[in-house]
Amino acid sequence: MEGCSFCRIVAGELPAARVYEDEKVMAFLDHRPLFFGHTLVIPRQHVPTLAELSGDLLAPLFGLVQRLARAIPLALEAEGTFIGINNRVSQSIPHLHIHVVPRRRGDGLRGFFWPRRRYPSETAMEETAARLRAALQHV
Template sequence: MTAAHAQGTCIFCRIVGGEIPAVRVYEDDAVLAFLDIRPIREGHALVMPKQHYEYYEQMPAELAASVMHTGQRLGKAVKKLYGVPRVGFMFTGTDVAHTHAHVVPMVEATDLTSRRYIVEESLTFRPLDAAAPGDLQKTAARLKAALTDY
């Protein structure tokens, strides 16, 4: 639990409770989706559990599945509505310490890599170096072993 949640100041908890307005696009007993007030693209929405969890990995599996399903449904609607080739769906874990996913209609490949909101026009991105196959195998083995705890 974050200090903000403990003090009743988590902005997303306050949105759930109706203390702060939000333009809601979907709501059920466990999940809320509303439009981002600083959208990357028109139709950019947030999907979150109503119950407070700081990070997505803290959610019970059933709730995480519900958030994912809502995001998928919303993504299909956004794709059709805006005629975009793809829709981004991401949990970032930044800005607000209440787990939430972004559903973003992607007009350009750079919509999720900050190009829409970085000021420096001369900024360029370089592709990351490919990981060595042996390193990938080692990482996979470590992740597989870690997954047995969950």
């Protein structure tokens, strides 16, 4: 897609520290990482959000995410990883990208992304679950 920074990286028009690429997916270092090794995984094809990802790209995309979740602790002596996806809200580039971020205890990231809260009641929690179950029947 014209003007998409990630499509321009795929095309070789913009530089990136490429970590992996094949005919369907690509991984490269985030240029403004939360921690060194913070990697972005994208489909080479322009896809705006996870909801719009075709089934034939699902396994290659998440297969690479899984491989990076294994590789990052080995390569960077991290204790684990954080995996994150934004869909529209907080998505700085409208091309699906999955963040694979090295994590270490005490790295300061806890609570960084979401203000956590409790459901007001068990009933409210079950009502929310029921709404999601119903919606799953239609997607």
